[in-house]
Amino acid sequence: MNKLNRTALYDLHRSLGAKSIPFAGYEMPVNYPLGIMKEHLYCRKSAGLFDVSHMGQLIIRSATQSMQSIATELEKLLPIDILGLGEDRQRYGFLPNRQGGIIDDLMISNRGDHFFVVINASRKEIDFKYFKENISKEIDVELISTRSLIAIQGPKSEKILSSQIGELSSLNYLDVKNFTYNGEILWVSRSGYTGQDGFEISIPNSLCEVFCKSILEQKGIEPIGLGARDTLRLECGLCLYGQDLNETITPIEAGLKWAIQKVRRTGGEREGGFTGQEKILAQIDTPPSFKREAFFPDGKAPLRSGTKLFSDDSGKNEIGLITSGSYSPTLERPISMGYLNYTKFKVGDPIFGELRTKFFPIKRTKLPFVPTSFKRN
Template sequence: MVQPTNEELLKTPLYQAHVDAGAKMVPFAGYDMPVQYPLGVKKEHLHTRDAAGLFDVSHMGQLLLRGEGAAAFMESLVPVDVLGLEVGKQRYAFFTNEKGGIEDDLMIANLGEALFVVVNAACKAQDIAHIERHLPQGVELEVIEDRALLALQGPKAAQVLARFAPSVADMVFMDVVKVELEGVECIVSRSGYTGEDGYEISVPADSAAALAAALTAEDEVEWIGLGARDSLRLECGLCLYGHDLDTTTTPIEASLLWAIQPVRRKGGEREGGFPGADIVLDQIVTKDVVRKRVGLVGQTKAPVREGAELFDAEGNKIGFVTSGTAGPNAGKPVSMGYIETSFAVIGTEVFAEVRGKKLPMTVEKMPFVPQRYYRG
């Protein structure tokens, strides 16, 4: 895909704040985004794990679905339980295609009067088109164009945000509420993409810079860029769409069975009814897939990056790496990738080809560092 020129790149409402903070800006999903700040990627990563980091994720798509049939409609596009989603709760989901492949992963929240849906930036246009193509009478889609999205992540995120709205301290993982921050109504969920406790905050675009300035003025908070966002999510075993998930990969191959509730599986009250259901539900029962997403830990100090091919001890190609990092908190190189199912057993030794050398790696359980979501 040809990257747009700087003139064509979209800017989030926080663009100037990033420039003022000394960010290195790069093209990402059609936007001019901060990849790092003067602190540097590794220190930003460690700061988020130790204190609190603020991320601009305004490039993501924010949507509202209204109407009595909105939840049932979403269940026709995703294999998760949307009808059973309580008001004030959100859930991880993914759009599937007719072959059971994943078209995008997303978050669905029940605000009561509407479903609030957040989709990936790179898939935003296709996701909106997908929803519009299937939209039934009585269900209305609103594409939100006038809100930014901030993520405050880390073990000190709750104490920081509670200074602005004490009630957020009572939220638990995957709660979502409307709350006033700095005099404006925000949609706040206790969730994120780092494996840490934290919040995602949908804020009116014209108030985003002021809220970000107030948050980063707190001693515990630093701006964090895309570089550290990637290494943080990978250490905690979280997938990045377009890398660890794609249209040819089913949820079962991707080790995402946990996200398909029993009510949508075979024998469940609302079994199937989503694109590719026959394939996905059969794979759940038979476990008959040729490859699986696994965690990989390097036995040397060299990071093994996306694209590296994986081999068995006899030199047969058995898979490939989809994400890799030096693992600042794991203390060792960590990767994830897809390998033939017979090798997807914890403790199996495989070999990654890096610059012509075969580096030993071990299949290990993810996450590589503990997830620290606040569950009460």
């Protein structure tokens, strides 16, 4: 059995009474003594501190090429507008394979003299290798290990973080800026994975515990584990790689067409030119029959990832699969996301989820389950 990695906050997690689990090769806190349900609700009404240092952080730069040249190279790999990404701005994107499936989803920032990319923990070695092998040799790709990544999320996150690093009110959603703390540089973005206002902070490993202890001394913030992070993102309809996204699911099937700017679509100024363009652009023009949907299961039992969906209560006509499901603390009911195959299902047909050989009725609904509350410009 491989030894699990630990983040720079491992000792702090233990001192806070965290229950830890293996996750993407790391020993990570799933919850603290408050418990998943109360952590979730606390973050929704106040603020939560998350350790997300297991995620990968990439620096993409060049000693010989301009940022425009780097962006042009990156647009061969990602179907998003990188040339139009302003300095100190961030954008959601994904790496498609040749069949249009998703190698990983990510956040990319233009930092003026380099691009900063945050990638999923389970995919960071895969992504690092993919970038290295598929980008110009004049461009350097570095997977950094000297910095941690933490998130502060919730309606009181701005006030709490401002008390430590200075005024943040001018920082809009998906803005990125450097701040100083104890003589070290923090890379701060107004973003996150809970559907709420919040921030992600890249910070030197050596400073991370001191900084987090100081944050947790403020009124109105609690440490939050991966359990509540999962229910928070699910309520707002955000995808989890490895469950809702994988190398066989395209961005269009996943409902992520919005993330492909018009300039990269058919008829756009820089249409196509990226890996997987044939299938992705074709699906934009002709919507696929396999699509991500939102569901309200009847009853109190959550229908979780792997639950098969049928159009009958005897399991004869399989029409889809649940990829994420949990109890929603905000709505006080079970919620699920998954995929329906519309070649086997018609709108109006009944839907049943199979749980322990029983079949439970499900209703389709719309995403997000809970409205997002990002700070828009």
